[in-house]
Amino acid sequence: MTVVRRVFSVFPALSRLLPSSGRCSNRFTTAADLEELITPPVQINYTKLLINGQFVDAASGKTFPTYDPRTGEVIAHVAEGDAEDVNRAVAAARRAFDEGPWPRMTAYERSKILLRFADMVEKNIKEIAALETWNSGKPYEQAAKIELPMFVRLFRYYAGWADKIHGLTIPADGPYHVQTLHEAIGVAGQIIPWNFPLLMFAWKVCPALACGNTIVLKTAEQTPLTALCVAILFHEAGLPEGVLNIISGYGPSAGAALASHMDVDKLAFTGSTDTGKIVLELAGRSNLKAVTLELGGKSPFIVCKDANVNRAVQLAHFALFFNQGQCCCAGSRTYVHEHIYEEFVEKARLRAMRRVVGDPFKRGVEQGPQIDSEQFEKVLKYIKSGIVSGATLECGGGRFGSKGYFVQPTVFSNVEDDMLIAKDEIFGPVQSILKFKDIDDVIKRANNTQYGLAAGVFTKDVNTANRLSRALRVGTVWVNCFDVFDAAIPFGGYKMSGMGREKGIYSLYNYLQVKAVVTHLNKVR
Numbered sequence: 233m234t235v236v237r238r239v240f241s242v243f244p245a246l247s248r249l250l251p252s253s254g255r256c257s258n259r260f261t262t263a264a265d266l267e268e269l270i271t272p273p274v275q276i277n278y279t280k281l282l283i284n285g286q287f288v289d290a291a292s293g294k295t296f297p298t299y300d301p302r303t304g305e306v307i308a309h310v311a312e313g314d315a316e317d318v319n320r321a322v323a324a325a326r327r328a329f330d331e332g333p334w335p336r337m338t339a340y341e342r343s344k345i346l347l348r349f350a351d352m353v354e355k356n357i358k359e360i361a362a363l364e365t366w367n368s369g370k371p372y373e374q375a376a377k378i379e380l381p382m383f384v385r386l387f388r389y390y391a392g393w394a395d396k397i398h399g400l401t402i403p404a405d406g407p408y409h410v411q412t413l414h415e416a417i418g419v420a421g422q423i424i425p426w427n428f429p430l431l432m433f434a435w436k437v438c439p440a441l442a443c444g445n446t447i448v449l450k451t452a453e454q455t456p457l458t459a460l461c462v463a464i465l466f467h468e469a470g471l472p473e474g475v476l477n478i479i480s481g482y483g484p485s486a487g488a489a490l491a492s493h494m495d496v497d498k499l500a501f502t503g504s505t506d507t508g509k510i511v512l513e514l515a516g517r518s519n520l521k522a523v524t525l526e527l528g529g530k531s532p533f534i535v536c537k538d539a540n541v542n543r544a545v546q547l548a549h550f551a552l553f554f555n556q557g558q559c560c561c562a563g564s565r566t567y568v569h570e571h572i573y574e575e576f577v578e579k580a581r582l583r584a585m586r587r588v589v590g591d592p593f594k595r596g597v598e599q600g601p602q603i604d605s606e607q608f609e610k611v612l613k614y615i616k617s618g619i620v621s622g623a624t625l626e627c628g629g630g631r632f633g634s635k636g637y638f639v640q641p642t643v644f645s646n647v648e649d650d651m652l653i654a655k656d657e658i659f660g661p662v663q664s665i666l667k668f669k670d671i672d673d674v675i676k677r678a679n680n681t682q683y684g685l686a687a688g689v690f691t692k693d694v695n696t697a698n699r700l701s702r703a704l705r706v707g708t709v710w711v712n713c714f715d716v717f718d719a720a721i722p723f724g725g726y727k728m729s730g731m732g733r734e735k736g737i738y739s740l741y742n743y744l745q746v747k748a749v750v751t752h753l754n755k756v757r
């Protein structure tokens with residue numbers, strides 16, 4: 233198994249914009265002859281809507297294609313749910329909540345079903361990960377060794393919570409016995425994105441089910457396959473019919489119908505800030521359902537003067553390039569102290585050049601394709617804007633290979649805060665490296681954004697770490713680490729990165745009502 237190096241030509245439309253001198257070169261590591269791990273296609277058995285425990289066609293009879301991002305080829309046609317199907321799914325979830333066994337069984341029984349499901353997924357990780365890779369383009373090793381084990385862990389974590397959810401006894405003034413009951417909200421509508429199809433499924437489904445709710449989940453139109461596949465295992469594990477309904481389909485039709493449905497009690501959404509605003513409005517204009525939103529980000533990754541440059545470069549690279557750069561919390565503004573800036577930029581360039589791009593089914597591949605042509609074109613447009621606005625293109629800058637949606641790992645230096653590449657969420661493998669002088673300066677600049685999802689801080693100085701952690705207006709600060717997604721750690725945004733927290737104990741609160749029961753006492757002792 234050897235890694236070869238090939239010379240790539242720059243994306244043709246960009247070549248005239250490239251600096252004639254400078255350090256830009258486009259020699260990338262490629263996965264051309266790496267050992268193949270697994271041979272797709274795996275078999276696709278489930279392409280219909282899941283309503284009331286049955287796979288059914290869309291009421292309209294319509295289907296839509298889903299693609300392999302490595303080639304752009306169609307891999308399956310999937311039932312296209314719309315408002316009528318959402319109505320059927322919500323009715324099933326309502327019945328399952330109002331009359332079915334799920335909210336009525338003991339919490340321990342619910343927990344055992346979640347645990348059985350986790351065991352079944354664990355036994356089938358390879359097949360499920362292969363399907364995830366085929367539909368999303370993410371490296372198979374990442375899906376099989378990181379994401380699926382985390383999926384299993386999340387279900388076990390929340391199975392552990394199911395029988396530990398309870399209210400309080402509250403001492404009140406007067407002759408009253410006061411208790412709070414923590415009750416399931418009812419029918420949860422959940423809309424998820426395409427960048428982590430199964431992990432987003434778990435973040436949403438686990439806490440809702442642990443609390444005894446029922447669900448209608450809409451998958452992203454780009455990645456409908458794995459949710460349907462694991463749902464089969466869930467029913468085999470004993471999940472009653474109607475508790476988990478899955479609708480494949482498009483946002484403005486199926487998604488909007490779910491967000492505005494009068495019989496949905498709670499809405500949880502992960503996606504772009506623009507769409508988050510739309511679903512919040514739909515929820516408000518319909519029945520004022522409770523809403524949690526996990527939206528976009530433009531996370532700063534701050535490398536302080538005292539940092540070990542080699543380690544900082546590795547971590548900053550991971551913070552940005554993980555999952556093809558398609559992470560809402562990606563460290564997409566790399567702020568580096570001026571004393572180490574030049575050294576950092578050169579090493580960041582070399583690291584990006586070593587990034588192994590290629591078929592995500594091959595061993596050792598770090599980067600697969602972007603999800604679809606729209607995202608691919610969007611990323612290339614941002615690269616072009618970086619070049620036009622005067623940032624220095626250190627490496628990359630174009631398409632990788634000749635088919636599918638691969639983008640060369642791209643690094644820009646001399647990026648200024650007001651450039652689009654430093655302001656907008658690119659959602660691709662494009663690192664922007666900015667220079668800073670002192671901590672006050674970088675705090676102001678890091679916070680000067682509409683977003684507030686996450687931040688990375690790299691320093692040996694505990695005082696600097698503490699100061700930055702408290703000053704940054706974000707939902708997560710990773711100090712000398714990044715993308716640590718333990719099941720128990722809450723995640724969510726400040727400002728326009730969203731509202732509410734997912735994971736950990738915090739997401740249970742999203743799926744519970746608190747009822748106060750006040751009982752008059754005739755005689756107090």
Ligand code: ADP
Nearest residue numbers: 424425451452453482483484487488503504507
């Ligand atoms: P992206 O632009 O990255 O695809 P979106 O926020 O548009 O992100 O998509 C995230 C999820 O929101 C997907 O499941 C998508 O179908 C859904 N969605 C998109 N538009 C709407 C809408 N108008 N109403 C409800 N859901 C939507």
